[in-house]
Amino acid sequence: MNQTMVISVMDRDRPGIVADVTEGIGALGGNLADLRESVLCGYFTMILSAAFPADVSVEQVKQALTEGNTLNVSIAPTEGSLTEPEDSCHAYVLTAAGQDRVGLVAQVSRFCCERGVNILDLASHVDSSRYTMMLLLDLSSIHSIETFKTELVSFGNTSGLSLDLQHNDLFRATNEI
């Protein structure tokens, strides 16, 4: 029976990282299921999931991926099959913008955490001194969107952030063909 491992990789960006990693996985009989990569400030990071034959160990994979290069690799074996959270009717995008300062993301994410709201995705954007973050939230644990919105307004007042909450479908409708 196959076993699935989630692997994260970080290194200074250069040509050949993806090739090195995926060849290493292929050599052990691993089959890639899903993969995301991103580059920030010259650093490459990638997270992927792959299914390996039952006799392949985490150590073997780690050794294959780090041998001869400087990759930072973390591996987490998982049980059972992995499913991405489906596009749900509870997915909302929260846009939070304010004067750039220490602790903005922490403040917003704590606000979400206190209400049991999971952050599915997060991106940020800095334009001169204005910091904008966009969070994809799963609001399935929220009973009343109206109450959540009211709490957001008072959070906005105390934090000095300008906060907008919109359903994810709206962004899909206006931006996808």
Add this chain to the structure above:
Amino acid sequence: MIRPDQILKTVEMIQKENLDVRTVTMGISLLDCRSGDAETTANNIRDKIRNLAGNFVSTCDEIGGKYGVPVVNKRISVTPISHVGAGFSRDGFVKLARALDQAAAEVGIDIIGGFSANVEKGISQGDAMLIDAVPEALSTTARVCASINAGSTRHGMNMDAVARLGQIVKETAEASNEECGFGAAKLVVFSNQPGDNPFMAGAIHGLGEAEAVINVGVSGPGVIARALERKIADEGAKNLGLGDLAEEIKQATFRVTRCGELIGRQVSDAIGLPFGVVDLSLAPTPLVGDSVGEILKILGVDKIGAPGSTAIVAMLNDAVKKGGTFASQSVGGLSGAFIPVMEDSELAAAVSDGSLVLEKLEAMTCVCSVGLDMVPIPGDTSWETIAAIMADELMIGVINSKTTAARLIPVPGKKAGDFVSFGGLFGESVILPIRNTGESNRFVHFGGRIPAPIHSLKN
């Protein structure tokens, strides 16, 4: 996840650029409400509207709230009432208008359309009674809108009807003398009237429609104006051609339409009625920043009405249709750019400073989505002249296979240059002067029909 720049663009569109769904309109067939007398029919109409639209407003508000996009107007259109009340007297038709008014009030709707008849080729007994009832119906109700189709490309134009409607427009304005003739603002005369238009005052639930249906009217002149301004600021006017600007309009319309269709389909699912069409119209409101006239100025005329204005309206109208058609599964209604004088602050300002005159407005309506819309004219304009202005406007539609309409308001006791305000969405303007008034009487008095146009040799 959608890209951050796309998210920011969409948020900006909703928060700063007045993106909304202008109207969700429930079309309802009233054909099965007919009975032997007006009283029973009126009761049936109230019952049916109450049953179908009882939770319509709250559903629209709920879905608008969920998506963060307000549904500004919730409206109802019904089967043209001439079909429901044929055989009743003039007073019977007035009763039906009051029933519509009451039903709309009960379900929380501000405007209900469909006190209507189609007389493009001839006037039946029922049509004649309904038309006679229009002045009283509109001056004694608050929410009812009337529309009469008096011409079509297939059948030509019924000049007997247009002449009668010239009188009716004047009588309707005079019957609502205390409100500056506001009754006439609720009466539109059409050629090629669509049966699925969600916008008032000309919304009807046509005879070819389902039992009940949800139609959506999107708007967003503010979104288009800001998109164009941004494009010009980013790339510089010198580096842009009109083709680039038309492309920008298309893309902005695409986003606006997608948004409207999303909300409309959610409402239709929640209420359990089929989704009809998205009407891709740019419908201005008197609010600053929600003006079609402003777009014309951004596209290069310093004064609306200056040479070039017609070409710009044509380009705008076409780009809106192209962007919207691609965005929506089913498009219908009027779909284009409205240029209603009183409802658009920039157009009203252009009338006030004399740069926009009736004749140029008429030229612009040849390529806009509807016609001479919300045009206040002097109260002493003769019914013959009103009929002749309507005939000109309607014939533009008949010949060019498009919808045109006239919503003229002869404001009682006021003359050209005076100011009139209806407040709210209906707006305000200076009254337009009419030249050559009284010089069309012989034409109007001929009556009869203008034959249907030839469909080949198109020059």
